[in-house]
Amino acid sequence: MHEMAIAQGILDIVLKTAAENQVAKVTGIKLLIGQMTQVEPECLKFGFTALSMGSIAEGANVEIKIVPLVGLCNSCRQEFPVENYCFLCPKCNSASVTVVSGRELAVEYLEGE
């Protein structure tokens, strides 16, 4: 369960950001989790709840936005949602495809007082 390691990463970022901005109590955290990451959202929330106990982020509402997997064809510039993990361009069948989104693991913002 590597969600614990990721939850620790989130807590580190949250506590550092809160300290830098003189936040005494963190009330909300918004996370961006790409569709193509190996993260189970409920597991991650559970891990964060456990790790944040006793810190200024204890009890913070964790909101997770799942970011869809989108590819960009480098040959014909078509942008397309990647379905069934097929990374071939649906328009020209090119294998040269860049992942535009869907691999995010980020803290977008936090709310506090």
Added chain:
Amino acid sequence: MKIQVMTNILEKNDQIAAEVHERLSAAGIFVVNLMGSPGCGKTSLLENTIVGLKNEISMAVIEGDLFTAKDAQRIEQHGVPVVQINTGGGCHLDANMISTVLDSLDLGSLDLIVIENVGNLVCPAEFNIGEDVKVTVLSITEGEDKPLKYPLIFKQASAVILNKVDLLPYTNFDMQAAITDITTINPHAILVQASCQSGIGLPEWYGWLKEQIRMKKTRSI
């Protein structure tokens, strides 16, 4: 009060991974992060690779394992330097674990380090550990549905080894489906059908690996 952050959660790990990569690149060492399920044949592939390349390549092994040193003992018998990392139940290696063991290897004398990750198709795929390439091993007995079930570990791989092909006659493994799925997930990976028992496919793997090592040396000079 709302504070924009937009920070990558794995930033700290990625920073350490970049430092590890830089240090090993400066020494001209090519680094493989070897991944796959428990029992897929990672250690067997590694043992064969050591024997197959011993006269040409100077290599060391970093073994990731939950609790035991069983794999490290297997590697040690082949006379190559091996460092054991026990994650104590942790499901993957991270960059810091690699960083802390580098000093126990004689980096000046090496061409190749293979890091055998913890047996797992999920977690290791998410953590960079300073490698040049990720290599994923999938064995025939696991079934051809695994690439679509665990796409990230196949997407991240530069090479996929389909291991235990000597068992094909005894299974209902659909090789064509496996190849189609792996190549649509990752059109750029090389795919080697191999068996560590019969030795089939291993020369192709050795050839690819040697070419990668040679290119890394050329870049480092």
